[in-house]
Amino acid sequence: MSGIIGKKIGMTSIFGADGRNVACTIIEAGPCVVTQVKNEEKDGYKAVQLGFGERKEKNTPNALKGHFAKAQTTPKREVVEFRDFREEFEGQIQLGQEINVGDVFVEGDFVDAVGTSKGKGFQGVVKRHNFGGVGQQTHGQHNRLRAPGSIGGASYPARVFKGMRMAGRTGGSRTKLVNLRVMKIMPEKNLILVSGSVPGAKNSTVILEK
Incomplete structure (x- = not known):
């Protein structure tokens, strides 16, 4: 190379x-x-x-x-x-x-x-992971159009899996x-x-x- x-x-x-x-x-x-x-x-x-x-x-x-x-x-x-x-x-x-x-x-x-x-910087799921957002009402959020909604965790597994697409720091990485x-x-x-x-x-x- x-x-x-x-x-x-x-x-x-x-x-x-x-x-x-x-x-x-x-x-x-x-x-x-x-x-x-x-x-x-x-x-x-x-x-x-x-x-x-x-x-x-x-x-x-x-x-x-x-x-x-x-x-x-x-x-x-x-x-x-x-x-x-x-x-x-x-x-x-x-x-x-x-x-x-x-x-x-x-x-x-x-x-x-x-x-x-x-x-x-710190960005939400619409900008970070291209969730539907306004118009598509991501994950059934009828009154919060840019919110991620439920991630499915309950008494089991009682934790957030690694790699879950959520809000966080975006960019500034080797590409x-x-x-x-x-x-x-x-x-x-x-x-x-x-x-x-x-x-x-x-x-x-x-x-x-x-």
Whole structure:
């Protein structure tokens, strides 16, 4: 699996090859720096660790300062491991090497986007679990149209089962969207446009996997 770390810029739309207007997310992907190369002999598995974004040195722990110094790079804000990096890079990845978006993806590829979804705080069942709500009078609540109604517990089982769909904190969790098409790559600006939406707010970190 190969990939790159990026920052969500926003959304736009472009015309695809078939002439249809496609909504796209703009991601500033890279440049990333190889901060560690793992192998089976020493670490038990093959992986490439990439760093992205600048971090103030005064806010960087000493252990990480030494880690980045080995790669002869400045402290990075995000560090992500990609296991079994693409075969084309076998034996060519060097510590401190710069990886750009054009090195990993080409237009037409399908990628998975991993990010942290927007936090929405404590929400009820209509917004959190898409219960019917107004008009459908969820669970027979004739006078409280957004209430969850009875959950069925009585003297047995006398408790709430784990996973019961109820009100609670929504969003702010790690989310992956799969099979997003790479619509356009602008290597001179380190930008990549993928079809559809990507989890997270603007300026949030996004991991693109292939």
